[in-house]
Amino acid sequence: xxxxxxxxxxxxxxxxxxxxxxxxxxxxxxxxxxxxxxxxxxxxxxxxxxxxxxxxxxxxxxxxxxxxxxxxxxxxxxxxxxxxxxxxxxxxxxxxxxxxxxxxxxxxxx
Amino acid sequence: xxxxxxxxxxxxxxxxxxxxxxxxxxxxxxxxxxxxxxxxxxxxxxxxxxxxxxxxxxxxxxxxxxxxxxxxxxxxxxxxxxxxxxxxxxxxxxxxxxxxxxxxxxxxxxxxx
Numbered sequence: 001x002x003x004x005x006x007x008x009x010x011x012x013x014x015x016x017x018x019x020x021x022x023x024x025x026x027x028x029x030x031x032x033x034x035x036x037x038x039x040x041x042x043x044x045x046x047x048x049x050x051x052x053x054x055x056x057x058x059x060x061x062x063x064x065x066x067x068x069x070x071x072x073x074x075x076x077x078x079x080x081x082x083x084x085x086x087x088x089x090x091x092x093x094x095x096x097x098x099x100x101x102x103x104x105x106x107x108x109x110x
Numbered sequence: 111x112x113x114x115x116x117x118x119x120x121x122x123x124x125x126x127x128x129x130x131x132x133x134x135x136x137x138x139x140x141x142x143x144x145x146x147x148x149x150x151x152x153x154x155x156x157x158x159x160x161x162x163x164x165x166x167x168x169x170x171x172x173x174x175x176x177x178x179x180x181x182x183x184x185x186x187x188x189x190x191x192x193x194x195x196x197x198x199x200x201x202x203x204x205x206x207x208x209x210x211x212x213x214x215x216x217x218x219x220x221x222x223x
Binding site for chain 1: 143150151152153154155158165166201208209211212213214215216217
């Protein structure tokens, strides 16, 4: 089992719809969770961090965390073509090591 | 606030040659990381420094890769000799401390011929 798992996609969503990105992790004691956006040929950019169960909203982005299910998700409301990118889920695991999933490629169709 | 600076942006070398990458973290960030990102995969941690000490280098191929962070600021990552499978983007990131959000530089895209 991979430490952090994401569906590699591609995930295709029409403009204006909600994009839902999912991530599961294996280390039950993980406490810190991050979503990074990576445009093609660019470096990862931090867009959301979440540390406690529940929802955290920032503009059009909502991160959801369920530690019991070892599941973290990212919702993007009113999706725009500029949201087309690869979204990386990252989890701080034992010894404070940040482990990345393989990323989900998201395409927003105009 | 200036971001993480890396150089060079691109590097092409032949296998068995050596190469070095440089990173300057965000001012004040104590923790510095080097990652390797192979096409289609997420970044993989190679080495983590806290100030000028190594915190984690468990995934660094020590027979060919080395890294240092003199004076706890800038860092260099070296590969000697390079292999074809080292073709990747090498990302440097920094953070205020362990477990804090990490901010990435633009990376160095390395191609091995």
